[in-house]
Amino acid sequence: MSNKKLRPLLAVRKKCLNCCNKQTKEITHCPVDNCELFQFRFGKNPNNKTKLTLKTIRSKCVDCSAGSLKAIKECWDKDCPLYPFRIGKNPNLVGKRQNNIGILHDSTHQ
Numbered sequence: 001m002s003n004k005k006l007r008p009l010l011a012v013r014k015k016c017l018n019c020c021n022k023q024t025k026e027i028t029h030c031p032v033d034n035c036e037l038f039q040f041r042f043g044k045n046p047n048n049k050t051k052l053t054l055k056t057i058r059s060k061c062v063d064c065s066a067g068s069l070k071a072i073k074e075c076w077d078k079d080c081p082l083y084p085f086r087i088g089k090n091p092n093l094v095g096k097r098q099n100n101i102g103i104l105h106d107s108t109h110q
């Protein structure tokens with residue numbers, strides 16, 4: 001299944017669903033409050049001041065890849081909902097202003 005058109009918040013929600021074997025209750029009671037996605041696990045920004053950024057998604061990928069930027073770039077899991085966003089860009093905004101914060105300019109370095 002292509003994740004290309006997913007919005008970032010929806011991608012996070014799907015990632016959490018995958019993480020919890022589709023058990024929404026488990027997402028609600030997720031004990032991993034230091035997970036980068038924790039505040040966004042319901043597919044919403046928790047408040048007006050705390051908004052999901054592509055950097056947050058990127059941080060989750062860094063964690064998933066044990067800090068290897070090369071591993072993120074070469075990630076084999078194309079079904080992961082975060083896959084389209086893993087390099088810090090939103091493919092849905094190609095040709096438009098990107099809502100990232102200047103991350104991943106160092107993607108060739110480990």
Ligand code: SF4
Pocket residue numbers: 015016017019020026027030031032035036037038039041
């Ligand atoms: S916040 Fe992190 S640990 Fe918790 S369900 Fe989502 S991906 Fe899993």
Ligand code: SF4
Pocket residue numbers: 060061062064065071072075076077080081082083084086
């Ligand atoms: S896109 Fe790849 S590196 Fe990022 S969370 Fe998914 S599996 Fe891990």
